[in-house]
Amino acid sequence: MKFTAISAISLAVVLTGGAAVAQDREGWPDSFTVGTASQGGTYFAYGSGWANLVADELGISGGGEVTGGPMQNMALVHTGDAAFGMTTMGPAAESLAGTNPIAPGLEMTGACAIFPMYQTPFSVTALASSGIESVSDIPDGARIGFGPAGSTSDTYFPQMMDTLGVNYDRRNGGWSDLGGQLQDGLLDVIAFAAGVPVPAVSQLEVQTDVNIIEFTEEEQAQLLEAFPVSSFEIAADTYSTLEEPARSVSMWNFAIAGCDLPEDFIYEVVDIVMSDNERMVNIHRAATSTLPENWDKNTVLPWHPGAARWFEENAGADIADDMIGG
Incomplete structure (x- = not known):
């Protein structure tokens, strides 16, 4: 069978899903x-x-x-x-x-x-051994990891902690690094703004006991008034640590x-x-x-x-x- 010019065009149409698609790809990035x-x-x-x-x-x-x-x-x-x-x-x-x-x-x-x-929930995690079970339990001068510099966490979570009256020593780093630092006792708390489940928190759960800390109704109301966030609940099945939904706030x-x-x-x-x-x-x-x-x-x-x-x-x-x- 001869492989004619018409056959070549037909093959091109099949491979690209149609001649229009091939033409539409003009200017597309490689x-x-x-x-x-x-x-x-x-x-x-x-x-x-x-x-x-x-x-x-x-x-x-x-x-x-x-x-x-x-x-x-x-x-x-x-x-x-x-x-x-x-x-x-x-x-x-x-x-x-x-x-x-x-x-x-x-x-x-x-x-x-x-x-x-x-939605990105704002959530707080500490080791169970720390005894920190609420935002109000976070001690003065606590070493808190807020994520990479310039991230959503680093931009808004320190301001949120200020609003809630928490005094802290601000730390930055990648999520995996901060999770490791928390486990090694180099941080007291990690404050993550990230879609859930956060891989670093899920990994921590496998290796040690953690507390995933929810905001109280009053704390949530304070944050809703002060920041461009919405009410959010972290579903109980998000983490094995949670037994019921955790109250939070979020940003799209x-x-x-x-x-x-x-x-x-x-x-x-x-x-x-x-x-x-x-x-x-x-x-x-x-x-x-x-x-x-x-x-x-x-x-x-x-x-x-x-x-x-x-x-x-x-x-x-x-x-x-x-x-x-x-």
Whole structure:
């Protein structure tokens, strides 16, 4: 059988899923990175997972990159040093306003929202042997690990502890490192803002007895009044240590992309992530909230045009024109 020009075109259509798809890939990147956070945290596990999923589905090289977390991710995506990143609404608002501590005065308008991820609960963990069972039990001058410098934890949790009247010695580091320091007695408390279950806390549970400390109703009310957070309960089945839900507060996370990336490329990325939640939950349990209907939790960032089109076509989203970037 002759392998004609027509046959070659037909084969190309089969391999790409259609001639339109092949044409749409003009201008697409050959590779990409997703700015996550430190190893041992939810951002790294979740971000690396969806990066690998997208890379496999689109046949493009891609993966997660260790970063300092939401603030740095906003900067990396704004400058084009990373195609994608992950951020929380608080750091996103600060970055747009030009108050990101990484680049004070720079309004990071080059980063656009592409899909909702999950809520980040603020949770406190101590060794059971410490006797710390509540926030009020934390002794004056306690050595508290707040996560990587510039992360959501490091940006907001010290302020929260100030609000709750806790006096502390502030420490920073990667999630895995801080978990190890707590176990070795080098820290008294770790205060994590991360999707649950936090891998470092789950690892601690396997190795030693820990207390996962909830906020009292009064403490929760204080934080809700003072910070851009929502009420949250850490489900009892999140950690083996918990016997009942733990009262907390949380902040929404969104995936971000460079606003100038091709619209069709971002549409396909969003479609892969949002069209099969089971695959995302298999990557990380926090993805139970990675659902189309949560598009409206973004009240801060401009949407990438490709993402806006996906949510308008598939989730009935009504996104105002002035909330679409690019």
